[in-house]
Amino acid sequence: MTSPANSYSYHPETPPRPGEILKEELDAQQVSQADLARRTGLSTKHINQMIQGVAALTPDTAVLLERATGVAAETWNQLEAAWQTHQSALEDQRKLADKVGWISKFPLPFLKRVNVIEDTEPTLENLKKILAFFGVATPDVAEQAWREYRAAFRRSALVEGDGYSIATWLRLCEIRARGIKCAPYQRERLVAALPELRSLTLRTPDAWQEQLPSRCAELGIALVFIPSLKNTHLSGVTRWLAPDKVMIGLSDRFKTDDTFWFSFFHELGHVLLHGKRLTFLDHRDGSDPADEDSDDESPMLLHGDSKVPGASTQAENEADRFAQTTLIPEVKLQNFLDSFSTPTEQQIVTFARDVGVAPSIVLGRLQHEKRVPWSFGRRLKTSIRFEDVKQLP
Template identity: 50%
Template sequence: MTPGADPLAYAPDSVPHPGETLKDTLDALGIPQADLARRTGLSTKHINQVIKGTAPLSPDTALLLERTTGVPATLWNSLEAAFRTQQAREEESRTLAPHVDWLGRFPLAELVKLKILPSREKTATNLLRLLDWFGVADPDTAEDVWRSYRTAFRRSTVLEPNEYATATWLRLAELSARDLDTRPFSKSGLTSLLPELRALTLVEQDIWIRQLPQLCAQAGVAVVFVPALPKTKVSGATRWLTPDKVLIALSDRFKKDDQFWFSFFHELGHVLLHGKRLTFMDDSDNLSPGGTDPDEDEANEFAANTLVPHSYAADYRQLRARPMPFSRIEAFARKAGIAPGVVVGRLQHDAALDWKYGNSLKRTVTLG
């Protein structure tokens, strides 16, 4: 089934077993059960069990019924499959019913808003819908998958502070990325795109929100924008979907362009510098130097040096020594070819500018 499809949309409340159709067919043809048994070579007892639904209608029996009744074997097989599937669904519902409280761990209001669930009710039906959307068999399997995320992601806080909301955010990103067509990944191709990607910091959101995914798709990178969910602190994630396609997911948690663009180039740093087997989930803690993970420090350094290249290092040192008035920041931004808000964020991060100054030069980023 396609992830996100309604697992119950096509499932009727009850499905008759094929024996009912067989009985109606025999009655219409005027064939007694004993006569059918003689014609098929099956026992009268077995025919009676099939009619009562206590014995399955096998593919071999379906062929015999096709020959003796004229009803195609494919129809008998379809009736049997539909009946057994419905029985399995009913058993699954009974098995999952004690686990409906698991739904309460998720941001149900957001799931309804996103049309993933039709309501906030803790029912077996909603539990089945959510499991189908996540593409997992049951709650225990989902927990195992997310435990593996904790190992795969390079941050111990990967699913904090609310692991279920964060898992929802990541799933939204993965499903969005699947729908994006990308060329096979090319490290050299992505590297050559860096100047164009950096220049997008200068344009308005309605422009870069279209051009950024288009450019990255040329190098095998699926960039998706997923609004931050309540009780999550993720700013970005990098995950290899296939050897030729990598996902970069970005949120609008901080709502400002300096954080957004630094997060984006931080994720690009992971793509270009680190292995395809690794996956990264990044939050505000990742975007500070001196952490315990050298890969995160490398990604931070890559982002910083891409946004403010070494060729502008001397100019930036002068600006950092005396960032005020704001016209100095704007002049440096024009010379360096990046957005003034990005420069403000860098100065604030470097403690050259108080966090309460310069924020008017930042642009708001809102993804949803």
């Protein structure tokens, strides 16, 4: 007799049909199907249907087979489960094969660059990898989830951008952020740290790109820098991952330090001023359009999350105002503007030193308010390019 211990507890790529194993076991024990029927109390027809794969091998039948053959019921159950899982996977593959064209909607070169897929071909394997990246079962499930997700934003937010590229960028932000260990968020600690965070504007990009995420993690903020993705039109995103952990994702869309810092403090405004259930996608429209990628021309309105008409616009205005006043105190700015109707570069540098921020931030504010042209003072700004995201965490 074959040992009942785990005789068939292996897991080949294509698992055997339980009926095949049952026939092998009967042959090895020199037991006929009719004899097995008598031993188990099952009909000969039912035994034959199991062997042919017409009838499933149920848990109750597995118990009977254990007594009649000596092979553990657990083994029969595992064989049946493996076979049924394999059959379900084959059926799933057949269904997915009809959906392969769906992946052409995504920024495939970007997904290849971050090692989600190995090439940009419309293959079943790539479809599976993209579904795994987003953590969804099927394209239909993904579309439904995104329809519900997009309902959280003003429709103009995604009409002006490519929804699939936006979903890709946001997902990468989320994956990165969830991998960051953060201290529990406490509002009071963040408020107290604002002057320190503001002082980092004086550091070089190499310095603050290392120091800022670490300091934010100590404050309960998972800060991630993700390169701008074509057709997303996004500068940043704020999303609460847990009651005591918030994600801020920032892109290098406009490629200058002044717009980066404004976006960062804008997102902090959302964190401090608005509810934890809200998600905000932000587009900065106050920078020189010439600084932006030439293929990123479609405007996108400021937008946030709310079911109350006009509330999202109010939230964005509040976050803008928070960033403006935190970076440059209004009274000092007004005194400066009253003194110099058209300030020189040196006067901007001196004023920035007095208030303790990078000159580019002062220049960007003046440009936004049309006190100086966009072409003025370019040397005061520092170029920002985030490192390419070469692999997922």
